[in-house]
Amino acid sequence: MSKKAAGDARLTAALRESAAAVERAIDTLLPLPEGGEARLLEAMRYATLGGGKRLRGFLVMETAKLFSVSPTCAARVAASVEMLHAYSLVHDDLPAMDDDDLRRGKPTCHRAYDEATAILVGDALQCRAFEVLSEHDTHSDPLVRADLVCALASAAGARGMVGGQMIDMLAADKALSPPEITRLQTLKTGKLIQYSAEAGAILGRAPAAHRHLLAAYGRDIGAAFQIADDILDVESTSEELGKAAGKDQASGKATLVSVLGVERARAHATMLAEQAAAHLDHFGENADLLKALARYMVTRRN
Amino acid sequence: MSKKAAGDARLTAALRESAAAVERAIDTLLPLPEGGEARLLEAMRYATLGGGKRLRGFLVMETAKLFSVSPTCAARVAASVEMLHAYSLVHDDLPAMDDDDLRRGKPTCHRAYDEATAILVGDALQCRAFEVLSEHDTHSDPLVRADLVCALASAAGARGMVGGQMIDMLAADKALSPPEITRLQTLKTGKLIQYSAEAGAILGRAPAAHRHLLAAYGRDIGAAFQIADDILDVESTSEELGKAAGKDQASGKATLVSVLGVERARAHATMLAEQAAAHLDHFGENADLLKALARYMVTRRN
Secondary structure, eight states: OOHHHHHHHHHHHHHHHHHHHHHHHHHHHSOOOSSTTHHHHHHHHHHHSSOOOOHHHHHHHHHHHHTTOOHHHHHHHHHHHHHHHHHHHHHHTSTTTTOOSEETTEEOHHHHSOHHHHHHHHHHHHHHHHHHHHSGGGOSOHHHHHHHHHHHHHHHSTTTHHHHHHHHHHTTTOOOOHHHHHHHHIIIIIHHHHHHHHHHHHHTTOOHHHHHHHHHHHHHHHHHHHHHHHHHHHHSOHHHHTSOOSHHHHTTOOOHHHHHOHHHHHHHHHHHHHHHHHTTGGGGGGGHHHHHHHHHHHHOOO | OOHHHHHHHHHHHHHHHHHHHHHHHHHHHSOOOSSTTHHHHHHHHHHHSSOOOOHHHHHHHHHHHHTTOOHHHHHHHHHHHHHHHHHHHHHHTSTTTTOOSEETTEEOHHHHSOHHHHHHHHHHHHHHHHHHHHSGGGOSOHHHHHHHHHHHHHHHSTTTHHHHHHHHHHTTTOOOOHHHHHHHHIIIIIHHHHHHHHHHHHHTTOOHHHHHHHHHHHHHHHHHHHHHHHHHHHHSOHHHHTSOOSHHHHHTOOOHHHHHOHHHHHHHHHHHHHHHHHHTGGGGGGGHHHHHHHHHHHHOOO
């Protein structure tokens, strides 16, 4: 087995292991209640458990290891960012937004339940994400908990993810320039990925310089991830993706792929992945999996 | 002027003054940005500024005074709970939920903008509420900030407000017993009102016994408030309320008013208001306005 193949196998195993740990954490953090709101919790579990790459969760788990943070604490933060991400998918899939029927190979939440339930599921998942971060079990130092809440809220709000989604809705069939596309994607998906990479440093009370390196890494793999996603949308089938494929082209949506073409977009993503990996040189071998992840962003098939 | 009339005038003035302070805080905390997301911030301001009784904000401001908390800090927490409340109204008004056209005498958010924008406005307002609580300016002690986040999330999530809304949607035209109605309303509106009354104690790092008194006060006025709201729905016009009136009856919704009749429901609310006021005896004259508020809950006209 070549060194690269061995590295890929190690990354794939680590991704699987981390995803299972995050899945267990979500399962514990979203127990089924009795009473009328059981349907709500059941739908929250439907929207968060059983699938997804858990990329954001993996970033939290792996960056936390760099600072010897307890995996139990890291898994709570990973679960929380995955709940936040899941809420955004549930709301983005709604008829008034992207109107999607398929997500992670299953009917979207409003299809499996109904629209009102899906709105409430998203609302409650966002709330639970912040609650988990603020609870004592996440970290004994309340400053760490408050910082985690503040950083997540900043990444997920009007100046982050939700702001990006708003720009995306408004831009539906407009021609955007590459800088405009990059800004939209930075807000819509980049900020949350960057937060996930920084979370380990926050949990580990790392020096500011280390947190900045991880933020830079997160920014670059976030951008690479988005370009790779747009390439997959062009080159894959819906079956491979577990969600609708070819949507960007059909809807006339501007992406770096539509503006630069697949090959130049791929070259740009590869450059970003290398740049992301370079930010982690300081951490030596401990960051090998995170570096492998950066390259995997560009070569992944779903 | 009788003692009661003087007390009422003092309460009305205090409500007006507190509402203006909360309004100014929201105005500062939601500045208009440049760029594509300007529409989002503009709609967030539309949904939160310019009206509303600011009952929850008043509770934060007044309970904070009991513990000599800085009004600037209290106003941030008051603004945050009003943003959380506003988000819940924006989502409750959506076509897939209550499908309302009028709120605080203005077109609802999805009517003034569109459905996608209204979904995002609610999402971003919830996020901003937690962000404001977690920021250093809210309190220099990070434990206070983490506690504020945790208590708000617990009141607003699947085991609180959103859970209550889910039960409400499922109960749409079912006959409910008085205990079932009470539980629904405790979750849907009671928990957030209780949080608002407790917030002053959290900000003031008050002894647990004081916090429990305020929680008990909050629970009772929350229940009284809801019954009064249901009575107003029966007895007022849409013009007086600034939102649709007579809705509960038209939709066959079970309320304590529909089950007990207006007079017995009013008597129950009056008892709850007296009980609420009694919890505050410990605080002496400092709690006079909060006691007056409890009684005002039952006598208010909108």
